[in-house]
Amino acid sequence: MLSMVRRPNPVQWLRYAAGGRLPDHLREWVLRDVTTRTWFLRGAARSSLLVLPLSSVWLLLPGPLGLRLSLCLMALLVGYFYSLAYLEESCEHKLVKHGYRYGSGRATRNAAKDALEAEAHARYVARYRN
Template identity: 50%
Template sequence: MTDRPGVLRWFWYAVSGRLPERYRDWLLHDATSKHWKARHVLRATVGIAPLCLVWLLLPAPLGLRLAIVLMAALVSYFYSCAYMEESIDHRLSRNGFPPGTGKRIRREKAAEANAEATARYIAAYRQDPAD
């Protein structure tokens, strides 16, 4: 089992901090697992939420405050998701992995899954009619 960071270390990691060497396996899992996109959005939320809370407390009409928060969140999530792969690969590089490691591993996993799906498809639908 991989060593996972505690809550405080995870928050540090979420705001772009480096983690100690013992979390290398967890970092790689975080960046290449099946749910890596959801994990990235969760980390982005950690950065966006405090700003949204501050904007909600501004002295202005509630409708205006909600509109500001909505617009800021939409723009933040848009840019966070638009540069998701680059951000994850940069995060891995900053923690000691060679550049492009995350993208390469995700591509290899996708190729394996695609090969398995293709084999199942061929077995199910491309049988020789003479059989």
């Protein structure tokens, strides 16, 4: 079923990662993007699109290399801290922007987690309690 979900092309993904909206036919991909098992890593990749260019600007300023590298590191730390701290809210905003109701991302991730935990519990019971 996952292979039937259409993916955005690279230009569309760059626009999406920068905060833009994808066409309606990619709506299911957005839901999958923010609710799949690797949603946190995908969010970090989207954040990198914004954080890396902004932090690399410090390298272009005049001054000692050590100071410029320190400024880049600080910009990366602060940028990733805030983008990852609010990643769940950002994902929910992306879903609302694509026509889903607020909270559907969290609910979908929780349902998938509950299903995995139930499956693991069933395997545990089958192995150790029979």
